[in-house]
Amino acid sequence: EAGVVQSPRYKIIEKKQPVAFWCNPISGHNTLYWYRQNLGQGPELLIRYENEEAVDDSQLPKDRFSAERLKGVDSTLKIQPAELGDSAVYLCASTDGGGQATDTQYFGPGTRLTVL
Amino acid sequence: AQSVTQLGSHVSVSEGALVLLRCNYSSSVPPYLFWYVQYPNQGLQLLLKYTSAATLVKGINGFEAEFKKSETSFHLTKPSAHMSDAAEYFCAGNNNNDMRFGAGTRLTVKP
Numbered sequence: 001e002a003g004v005v006q007s008p009r010y011k012i013i014e015k016k017q018p019v020a021f022w023c024n025p026i027s028g029h030n031t032l033y034w035y036r037q038n039l040g041q042g043p044e045l046l047i048r049y050e051n052e053e054a055v056d057d058s059q060l061p062k063d064r065f066s067a068e069r070l071k072g073v074d075s076t077l078k079i080q081p082a083e084l085g086d087s088a089v090y091l092c093a094s095t096d097g098g099g100q101a102t103d104t105q106y107f108g109p110g111t112r113l114t115v116l
Numbered sequence: 117a118q119s120v121t122q123l124g125s126h127v128s129v130s131e132g133a134l135v136l137l138r139c140n141y142s143s144s145v146p147p148y149l150f151w152y153v154q155y156p157n158q159g160l161q162l163l164l165k166y167t168s169a170a171t172l173v174k175g176i177n178g179f180e181a182e183f184k185k186s187e188t189s190f191h192l193t194k195p196s197a198h199m200s201d202a203a204e205y206f207c208a209g210n211n212n213n214d215m216r217f218g219a220g221t222r223l224t225v226k227p
Contacts, residue, residue, distance in 0.1 A: 004159065033215075040125070042206050042217025043160070056213065091159065101148050101210040102167040107159030 002026065004108035006092050012114045018080035021111045025073070025094030033105060034067060034077050035091040043091055049075065050099050079113075087115045118143035120209045122218035130226045135194040137221045139181075139207030142188065147209035147216075149190040151181055154204040154220075163205075166190060177201070197225045 005024040013019050025032050030051050035043035046065065048056040051072035060067065064083070069075040079086055089110040097103035123138040141147060148167050152160040164175025171183045181192045190207060202225045207218040 041219050042120075042208070044217070045215055048213070093159075099213060101213050101215075102165070104150075104162045104165065105160075105215075107152075107161070109157060109159045 004092055004094055004106055006090075006108035006111055008111055009109065010112050010114075012116065013082055014116050015084055016081040018078065019082050019113060020079075021077045021090050021092075021113075023075045023077070023092030023108060025075075025092070026096070026106055029094035029096045029106070030072070031095045031097070031099040031103070032069060032075050033093040033095075034075070035093065037089040037091055037110070039088070046077070048099065055099070082113075082115045084115050087113055089113070118147055118209055118211050118214065118216055120207050120216050120218040122205075122207050122221050124221055125219065126222045126224065128224040128226060129197045131199055132196050135179075135192070135197045135201065135223065137192040137205050137207075137223065139190045139192065139218060140188050141190065141209045143209065143211055145211060146183075146185055146188075147211040149181075149183060150208040150210070151175065151179070151190075151192050152206045152208065152217075154206065156203075160206060163192070197223075199225050199227065201225055 032049040034046040037043045047060045049069045067077045091110045092108045093105040095103040119142045150165045151163040154160045164173045166183045174180045
């Protein structure tokens with residue numbers, strides 16, 4: 001079974017430029033999460049999807065961040081414009097338990113973003 | 117809001133020695149608790165989780181953790197460290213779908 005796929009794995013951009021990250025969850029997983037992991041810290045939730053609906057985007061900085069999961073499968077996270085403080089690893093995770101608190105989240109390898 | 121604290125950002129043990137990684141949560145309602153491991157350039161992988169059943173939870177690769185409500189702790193242990201255990205370990209708590217991770221503990225295993 002293929003795991004969570006993310007691309008690109010690495011991205012270097014200059015500040016004020018746009019950037020997008022792509023995630024393909026494990027087949028059949030209806031719940032999808034985007035996290036941001038700053039250096040030396042644990043992941044922090046940005047947004048959670050149940051199928052195509054964003055059910056928790058309270059931690060997403062909506063002035064510059066946006067996300068979509070149009071067909072309830074793969075998802076894209078966008079930053080426009082990027083700031084120096086956005087440098088981090090962006091992780092995608094998915095579960096098949098319907099978004100229960102006991103669910104095991106399966107993580108992709110992440111996209112490491114460097115903003116210069 | 118709940119939080120998860122991992123005591124010790126770096127832990128170093130000798131091969132064959134006991135591994136103890138500490139995790140405490142702060143929440144009036146005990147959350148569901150998880151330990152994840154992250155190897156370099158890889159995603160987080162679940163080691164074990166506590167979901168209100170047995171307080172002593174056994175996971176993969178010989179790891180186990182015990183939920184102690186009186187101490188608000190969920191420490192991770194392994195009797196004998198192996199070189200392949202060197203990685204970053206994250207404790208996490210989930211209360212009402214509010215998943216919070218600790219800052220992580222980097223485990224180094226010396227030969």
